[in-house]
Amino acid sequence: MAGITDSVEAPEPQGEGTGRRGRRGKRGPLGRLALFYRQIVAELRKVVWPTRHQLTTYTTAVIIFVLVMIGILTVLDWGFSRVIEYVFG
Numbered sequence: 001m002a003g004i005t006d007s008v009e010a011p012e013p014q015g016e017g018t019g020r021r022g023r024r025g026k027r028g029p030l031g032r033l034a035l036f037y038r039q040i041v042a043e044l045r046k047v048v049w050p051t052r053h054q055l056t057t058y059t060t061a062v063i064i065f066v067l068v069m070i071g072i073l074t075v076l077d078w079g080f081s082r083v084i085e086y087v088f089g
Helices: 002-006 029-046 052-088
Strands: none
């Protein structure tokens, strides 16, 4: 069991106590804004954009789903209004 604790070593501190500021620390507000913009562009390049066919398929599915839900809620609203009129009217 003593061999388990002997093999665990603490990681060495990186950059602590050297007095050097990181690359980000030297940038002013405009430099940080430019870095932020470059990071946004880099992330957007990673996005897998849908094809036109996929986009039309997804849009059609959403529109059909919304229309079905509107129909269901309309029927329920009409039914509840009839029940309320019968009970209180």
